[in-house]
Amino acid sequence: MKLKHSFFTRRQFLNGLLGGWAGAFLASFLYPALKFCFPPTREPDQVVLPFSDFEDMEPGSVRNFSWGTKPGMLKKRADGSYQAFVAVCTHLDCNVVYLPDKKKFFCACHDGWYDENGVNIGGPPPNPLRQLSVKREGEELIITKKSVE
Amino acid sequence: MKTGIRSWLDERLGISSIAGFLRKKMVPQHRHSLWYYTGSAILLFFAIQVVTGFMLAFYYKPTLEGANQSVARIMTEVPLGWIIRSIHSWSASFMIAFVFIHLLSIWIAKSYRRPREFTWMSGVFLLVFTLASGFTGYLLPWDDLSLSATKVGTDIPRSVPFVGVWVTKFLRGGEDVTGDTLTRFFSFHVSILPLLIFAFIAVHVYLIQKLGMSLPLSVESKKEKVKELPFWPNFIYREMVVWLLLFGILMTLAIFFPPSLEKTADLMAPAPEGLRPEWYFLFLFQTLKIFPPKILFINGDTIAVLLMFAAAILLFFLPIIDNKPAEKKGKVITFFAYVFIVFAVTMTVWSLL
Amino acid sequence: MIRGKKPAPVFLLLLVFFLAFFSGYDLAQQETPEEQSQAAQAEKEQEKIVSSPKNIKESTGLYVFVGWIWLAVFVLVFFLRLKIKEVDRLNRLGYFSNKKK
Numbered sequence: 001m002k003l004k005h006s007f008f009t010r011r012q013f014l015n016g017l018l019g020g021w022a023g024a025f026l027a028s029f030l031y032p033a034l035k036f037c038f039p040p041t042r043e044p045d046q047v048v049l050p051f052s053d054f055e056d057m058e059p060g061s062v063r064n065f066s067w068g069t070k071p072g073m074l075k076k077r078a079d080g081s082y083q084a085f086v087a088v089c090t091h092l093d094c095n096v097v098y099l100p101d102k103k104k105f106f107c108a109c110h111d112g113w114y115d116e117n118g119v120n121i122g123g124p125p126p127n128p129l130r131q132l133s134v135k136r137e138g139e140e141l142i143i144t145k146k147s148v149e
Numbered sequence: 150m151k152t153g154i155r156s157w158l159d160e161r162l163g164i165s166s167i168a169g170f171l172r173k174k175m176v177p178q179h180r181h182s183l184w185y186y187t188g189s190a191i192l193l194f195f196a197i198q199v200v201t202g203f204m205l206a207f208y209y210k211p212t213l214e215g216a217n218q219s220v221a222r223i224m225t226e227v228p229l230g231w232i233i234r235s236i237h238s239w240s241a242s243f244m245i246a247f248v249f250i251h252l253l254s255i256w257i258a259k260s261y262r263r264p265r266e267f268t269w270m271s272g273v274f275l276l277v278f279t280l281a282s283g284f285t286g287y288l289l290p291w292d293d294l295s296l297s298a299t300k301v302g303t304d305i306p307r308s309v310p311f312v313g314v315w316v317t318k319f320l321r322g323g324e325d326v327t328g329d330t331l332t333r334f335f336s337f338h339v340s341i342l343p344l345l346i347f348a349f350i351a352v353h354v355y356l357i358q359k360l361g362m363s364l365p366l367s368v369e370s371k372k373e374k375v376k377e378l379p380f381w382p383n384f385i386y387r388e389m390v391v392w393l394l395l396f397g398i399l400m401t402l403a404i405f406f407p408p409s410l411e412k413t414a415d416l417m418a419p420a421p422e423g424l425r426p427e428w429y430f431l432f433l434f435q436t437l438k439i440f441p442p443k444i445l446f447i448n449g450d451t452i453a454v455l456l457m458f459a460a461a462i463l464l465f466f467l468p469i470i471d472n473k474p475a476e477k478k479g480k481v482i483t484f485f486a487y488v489f490i491v492f493a494v495t496m497t498v499w500s501l502l
Numbered sequence: 503m504i505r506g507k508k509p510a511p512v513f514l515l516l517l518v519f520f521l522a523f524f525s526g527y528d529l530a531q532q533e534t535p536e537e538q539s540q541a542a543q544a545e546k547e548q549e550k551i552v553s554s555p556k557n558i559k560e561s562t563g564l565y566v567f568v569g570w571i572w573l574a575v576f577v578l579v580f581f582l583r584l585k586i587k588e589v590d591r592l593n594r595l596g597y598f599s600n601k602k603k
Contacts, residue, residue: 011588018581025574028567035228036204172598221551378590379598386586390579397575404568410551 044068046144054082054141060116062098065143071095072132072143073105075116084132084143085118091125105129174358174380179368184254185384186391187247188357193392194244195346197399198282201237202339209289211335213328216291217413224410235407239399241283245429248279256467256486258365259474265363266468268356271349273465278346280429285338287427291331292411297420299334300326302430305437308450309458327416366475425500432496433457 002009008016049065057063057076064087065072071087075098087105089096094109104121105114113122118129135142159165176185208227210219223230252272255261261269288299303326306316322329368375378384426434436457440449463470471482592598 014581014584014588018578018585021574021577021581025571025578028570028574032229032232033204036230036233037207039227224551379593382589383586383593383598386582386589390582390586393575393578393582397572400571401568404564407552412550 042068043070046142047072049074049141049143051136051139051141060103061100067132067143073098074134074141074143082134082136082141083117084134086130086132088130089125090120090127090129091123096129168381170358171381172379174361175377176362176380176384177364177368178376178378179364181258181365181368184251184258185362186388187251187254189388190247190391190395191244191251192350193395194240194247194399195350197240198237198244199343201233201240202343204233205237206339211289211332213291213331216289216331217410220290220410231407232404235403236399238408239403239406241286242428243395243399245279245283248276249429252276253486253490257483258363259471259479259483260363260365261468261471262363262474263468265356265360268353268360269468270465271353271356273461274349275346275353277461278342278349282338282342282346283427283429285334285342288331288334289338290410291414293414293418293421294411294424296326296414296416297424298426299330300420301424302426303330305450305454308448308454310451313454325416366479370475428497431500432493435496435500438500 044067047065047067054063054074054076057074059076059078059080062073062075065074065084067086073085073087073096075083075085077083085105087096087098088094089107089109089112091107091110091112094107096105096107096112096114098105103116105116105118106112107114107123107125111123112120112125114125114129115121118131120126120128131146133144133146135144155165176182205223208219208223208230210216220234223234225231255269255272284299284302288295303317303320306313306320309316318324320330320333321327322333364375425431437450437453440453442449444452467482471479473479474482
């Protein structure tokens, strides 16, 4: 029975309180459950490689390394310096390959093309290949995430 | 608006007939009504097992190399993984505890009397499936304790003449416990047993709805009409109170007393000391222990296992055996329920000393 | 089962059973010594992985979470009891007999 001056009946009030608290109770389990189902990405902050594995590279060639669970590519430029990419296509995450005769990176999934510096030049990729910083420290190569200059 | 949606759904799904039935279903109220809550408590814990089981299966790797490491990862790397695992472990114990309580209350109240024999029998199947789920789940972390417990547990059927050896081989996937045992147990634990449990719960719940709630003999014999409550909404709200309290207790125990993990099992290592099965198998474990190696030239273990099997068969056919529940025979059978309680508790406590 | 006052055959049966039971016992059985050196015990403890909250923030968060759960449980039980009282009252008034919403 609803009185004229009240917004809702006592029953509706009780039902509202019950439903509201029940909803809050259940919702409070949503956050931990989602956290469980979405573990943080396991990308490393840096990768340390022995320089001996890479010093015999020819200029203009590319060698693979592991960037966490993703493939990485270390490229020796013509002038002898090193460049590192995350060898994952920026279109839909397929792994790319380096074609040394064409001096281009190619993604077989949808015919994506990148030039020798990883810049996207053909096909669907919207962005260049992700670059990583390479630093030589003694007998080691330290590869880190590229920071914004 | 609510009536609009309700009638829209009802036109397509016909749910009003189920809703109508639930409103008409009555639950008797008497001094033993408290035991009526045990069934839905089991369902609550089973639902929790299914959900936490789904989540654990996201990260668990059921292989010899990956099992222990994946559980370690769940406990250390996956956000709040240790809580999900802890809830799964505790809820298993709660579910099995309530299965025993439920079984004993039905036994003592003789709710299995005609025409409810099949409800009891489907329940015995559910007991076996629940215990099997506990047993198979226990191996999955693949540490030394669970490996040894599985070796012992799967060895027990072997003492039964002729067929025992084949049961052991079937459970183990070979002569010994290996990586194949692990994958087999995983298949049982996440696929075969849950499907069987769902199927038998469906039968069990259908029979309860069809045959209605039973009354204990002491209440039935009184000629006065028993007070009844509608299942929906009166009894269901009471059940929700019970669920909430049980859930709170479960979460508190799970968060403050999480299980640990030993290092990965070594198939060649000797059995660890202090080897014990989970608490719900302790009374069987102790019973097997006290049997002598030989009784009149027959292997002691064989007799023990056969006795246990016979007890299970008797339990299954209890409604048929107890065909005169109101008479002396019926009282003796009730007495045996108490004997079983005392036996199980004594054996459990003894095994812990 | 146990009819009348004739327990003697039952006792005889139980006696036979117990004799048979203990005939297989090796009474010279020795208790397996349970020795575990301190070092081995400590090593075993270290190899265990114990789940626990990692830092003070996480453990405080857990206490808050458990506290919230119990708060919500008690609040919900309080409201449910009110609801049960209401619904029982309606039942007594015959609201639910032959009612089809």
